[in-house]
Amino acid sequence: MIIIRIHTLDHSPSEFEGTEPMSFLDVEDDGMMSFPSDVHYQLRATLVSGGVLVEGLVGTRIAAQCGRCLKTFERDVVNDKVCHFYENENITSDDLDISEDIREDLLLNLPLNPLCDDECKGFCPHCGVYLNDSPCVCKLENNDDDDIWDDLNKIKFEK
Ligand SMILES: [Zn+2]
Ligand SMILES: [Zn+2]
Known part of the structure; x- marks a missing residue:
């Protein structure tokens, strides 16, 4: 879990970083993609007018099979545009749990159709x-002669 202690924050950015185990992402291993390393985050939280601003990056490493050439490759996946604003009225305790937001920030950056190279x-x-x-x-x-024969075959079968 990634928790921010509100009382430790200031109007100048407080940097914090850490790692979470892969279970943090809560994704099923479908055999297409695996995660050889932990999730790493580097964030800064700032008290701003009306709430708390959290910015920074989150990343991990993926191992996947290329959808085109079937080669297995590893690559870092990083979202360095993490940016969340938590309004004061929605902050109910001193411990602000931002796990879910950070998790989504990383999930959004996972490739749906992994390629070893674009x-x-x-x-x-x-x-x-x-x-x-x-x-x-x-x-x-x-x-493309094959394609023409393929089309002819289709017509035959449809009749
Ligand atoms: Zn490939
Ligand atoms: Zn060929």
Whole structure:
């Protein structure tokens, strides 16, 4: 849990940082993505007019399989634009629990369709060549003939 003690705050920013175990994120391991390290946060909280301002960053590391080339890769995922304002009237105790907000800040930055690289070309569906290393030959040889036959087959089956 990430708790801010309101009485320790000041009108100048108070820096605080720490780590939370992966369970903090409460995401199910679906086999597509795993989390080899803890969640790390670096935040600063400031008393401002009408409430408390919390800014900073939260991040972790993901291990995932590329959706295009199936290679496993690791990458840091960081949200450095954490920014929350808590109004005084909504702060009911000296311990302000910001866990849920910080959790969402990080979840929002997890890729839905992880790619080892945005430019990853994956495999050619026809010849299976790994396109990141070498260009594919079959594309040069036949000009999408397969697609035409596929369409004809579909028409046949639909009738
Ligand atoms: Zn890839
Ligand atoms: Zn090919």
